[in-house]
Amino acid sequence: MKKYIALIPARGGSKSIPLKNIKKIAGKPLIYWTIEAAINCSKIEKVYLSTDSEKIIDVARNIKNEKIVIVNRSPETATDTASTESVMLEFANFHDFENIILIQATSPLLTSKDLEEAIMTFENYEADSLLSVVEQKRFIWNKSSDHFVKPLNYDPLNRPRRQDFKGYLVENGAFYITSKKLLQETKCRISGNIAYYKMPEETYYEIDELADWEIIEKLLLSRNKVNKDLKSKLKNVKLFITDVDGVMTDCGMYYSENGDELKKFNTRDGMGIQLLREKGIKTAIVTKEKTKIVEARANKLKVDEVYQGIVDKLSIFEELREKYSLEYSEIVYIGDDINDIPVLEKAGVSFCPNDAVDEVKNVSDYILSRKGGEGVIREVVEILTMNI
The missing domain is CATH 3.40.50.1000 (HAD superfamily/HAD-like)
Incomplete structure (x- = not known):
């Protein structure tokens, strides 16, 4: 039985950005970034791409790696209203594994290092599930009426300095880890004692709209430039x-x-x-x-x-x-x-x-x-x- 597998859902019917999962971002189709991160994680034995689109399948087949497996997504789980859990449960009914890592293709800033360290955290703390988060230090307000607001996480009379403010954790949607057993019992991607893995703050962004696309593409291009510059500087x-x-x-x-x-x-x-x-x-x-x-x-x-x-x-x-x-x-x-x-x-x-x-x-x-x-x-x- 495989201890860790990754599942990457990639629907063909995106409305905000048509066929966004294979649209090129920073020189590669969007799905390539998360697939490569999963493939390069030593703990993940197989990477399953679940899709209902022949166009996505054609693009994914260009990735030549024995870890990648393309699985068909049923029409019932590929509608606008179908939940990601429905995709996971459908997949679990036909595949044997111990733990599943759900990876969202809309989070291309994910790296194999993130996945390696998250699995280590999951194991070290003997967690039931794990989710990826970012830490933010923002002051949150809630509407108390039509015209007024109240603070949720700080006292304006004792406004903390940013460096002294502990902040809070926000789910960034990049990935989730849980067992097949708990997934099928709870029908939820996370349950039980839930651990977290903290990613860099810029990974807060995931691609839903064109504005997100522009931000993330700049981050990816900047990261690649930094990597190239560093390689030349670090040789000596x-x-x-x-x-x-x-x-x-x-x-x-x-x-x-x-x-x-x-x-x-x-x-x-x-x-x-x-x-x-x-x-x-x-x-x-x-x-x-x-x-x-x-x-x-x-x-x-x-x-x-x-x-x-x-x-x-x-x-x-x-x-x-x-x-x-x-x-x-x-x-x-x-x-x-x-x-x-x-x-x-x-x-x-x-x-x-x-x-x-x-x-x-x-x-x-x-x-x-x-x-x-x-x-x-x-x-x-x-x-x-x-x-x-």
């Missing part, structure tokens, strides 16, 4: 420098019962540092804070250079560049706050966490999908090792 990296708070940690302040300061590090970053060392890339930590915790963590990870209590990070950056006789293009830097900007602007390639301050995002070459403390270094290392 010899030194990897990172900040600590807000990069290796979540920027939180933790204290023991005795008042001792604590920091929470992500173990995946530790493996990332090890992978860099194995590639012969020197590593350095440059941080404004000065604590024994950072010293201990750096020693454990065998970081080559550790500078604490540094206000002028650019001077240390230049010192390291001269020490190792490097060009600017051979240095990577990760930072999250305004004191990192001078170094981010000098480094050959600059990265920042997804929750970095806006000023840092504006000067960074690449904004990561993870937030500080969530394995930021590991994400950068994965990008590096794919390109060197």
